[in-house]
Amino acid sequence: MTPSDLHAYVPLLIHLLVAAFLAGALILVSTFIGWRRPSKVKSQPYECGITPTGDAREPFSVKFYLVAMVFILFDVEAIFLYPWAYIFKDLAKNAATRWFGFIEMMFYVAILLVGYIYLWKKGALDWHTSKKQ
Numbered sequence: 001m002t003p004s005d006l007h008a009y010v011p012l013l014i015h016l017l018v019a020a021f022l023a024g025a026l027i028l029v030s031t032f033i034g035w036r037r038p039s040k041v042k043s044q045p046y047e048c049g050i051t052p053t054g055d056a057r058e059p060f061s062v063k064f065y066l067v068a069m070v071f072i073l074f075d076v077e078a079i080f081l082y083p084w085a086y087i088f089k090d091l092a093k094n095a096a097t098r099w100f101g102f103i104e105m106m107f108y109v110a111i112l113l114v115g116y117i118y119l120w121k122k123g124a125l126d127w128h129t130s131k132k133q
Contacts, residue, residue, distance in 0.1 A: 066124050077112055081105075 084105050091101035119125055 063124070063127070070119060070124060074112070074116070080108070 084101070088101055091097045
């Protein structure tokens, strides 16, 4: 890179410096101006507006984690559909590339469907049989 190419990054550097300064300034101002009145109520744990009950170390069913991982897995895989949809208009200009792109994406969706059916058959999505371990 030449020095003239680096000039393109100056606005980005200025933006990052202004954002860092603003974040630091707001934290500093709130530290000096903010009210500090600790109380027993403010020191209690807070969970969704409900008073917590029981032990925090209570074991959860593995299904909670399994469903979270499955959600992330399918969510990330669904994101791959957006770039394909964006370039499909370019692929559609030629008949050979149009069918190649379409069949390739249908193959990808079929793999996702097989994974979904596998999880369904394994009972990973069935909440009625879930019991605490």
